[in-house]
Amino acid sequence: MTRDFYTVIPLIRIHADAEAPRECCGIVVEKRDGALQYVPCRNLARAKDQFVIDPKDAAQAEDIGQPVAYAHSHVFEPPTPSAADRESMARSGLPWIIVNHPEGSFTINSAAPYVAPLIGRKFVHGVHDCYGIVRDYYLTELGIVLNDYPRLWGWWERTDGPDLYRDNFAREGFNAIHEGALDAPALRLLRLHDVLLMRIRTPRDNHAAVYVGNNVILHHLIDQLSCRAVFDGFYQRRTTAILRHRSFIGRD
Template identity: 35%
Template sequence: MFDDDVARQARAHALDVWPQEACGVVSGGRYIRVPNIAEDPENAFEMPADAWLNYTPQAVIHSHNAKIHPHWPSKGDMETQIATGLPFGIISCDGEVTTPVLWWGDHCLDTPLLGRSFVPGVFDCYGLVRSWYWQERGVRLPDFARSKNWWEEGDHLLTDHFEEAGFTAIDANEARPGDVFFMQLVSKVPCHSGILLDDSLCLHHLDGRLSRREPVGPWLKRITHWVRYDA
């Protein structure tokens, strides 16, 4: 997305301030360090308001303490990214080494649909639905901030937001290619989504598996809802 120097500078920043979270912006193609003014900088980041005014950011990068937080965006990280509309990056750091930058944002909609590795909040089941609608229909569905196991935390991400995203509920016997299904997988609420490709194939992305096409038949008994985009 940016040249290698941006990643090198951001990773050096993460090491310098560990165990606190580093934060910075990419502006003019350069990484610029920004103070983290969060009340608890080891568990969160907050940039001064003037950083947004002074630098006209092209992207935001922050780090996670790898001994505390996983290498994917938190729900709060997603809320900030969605609000700004900018690409965001995460670096995980344990005080000795850092990971490469994990980028996320709407530019990820162009990632090939098949063979994705699962990354919560970035390359997950809803991320795949969004990408399919963008690549196949030219429709940019809204994103929704979520934690890794949102269905265990009282959230109803799929059933609460499908109308907001432009979908209408349909009967199972009306399903046709391009319709979306919700599944219940060892959970109290529907926690997984995918797309019907034709009468026998679906496209979906499960945790621990690469995104793939496969027969929809074995999954039918787990499907609780069908919805159709009609916005």
């Protein structure tokens, strides 16, 4: 199967050249006759060095054939998978083809289990973001699997669309043990592994952090590296809820 991917590399290179300096992205499908076809897709990512495949284009690719690989480009960067690439590749379960622009070098990468270190991640919305750090903390530190949810950039600015946190935290096993502004009694409720919802310059909750004890949170802000931070007045004033996973209810 890997050898067959070489037939679509020239088309991915052409797409990469056309989209530069933004990354190109697309899907390799296998048609009914067994031939491989590269289907270029629109990139919806905000940053030019990231990619998000347009769901409509992905659906059209599936109409053509069975997806067998994902492809994208790295512009002026080696065609080796980034940490976000490796994590997304693991979730997809399919090979990833990465092509360099402008040289045209490429790699064909097999999916393998991977979770990036929790500290020092580059922000990649939909993969390594504030919800991603919560998911991976619960997986690596606690062995608790939380579902992932597709999310488009700017969902937090709209009040008529899906709400990543409010729509889903209950089905993921979380209970709100406090709602609203934090006061002294609310702060005393905080326990290790609690999730804090925050509203930072938006009309709805757009940030989440994990309380890791000793007045410290683990979180990942837009355009910053993931880190531990003091849970000080800035974050406390923006907290709207304290969530606790059912696994820890009644352990006090």
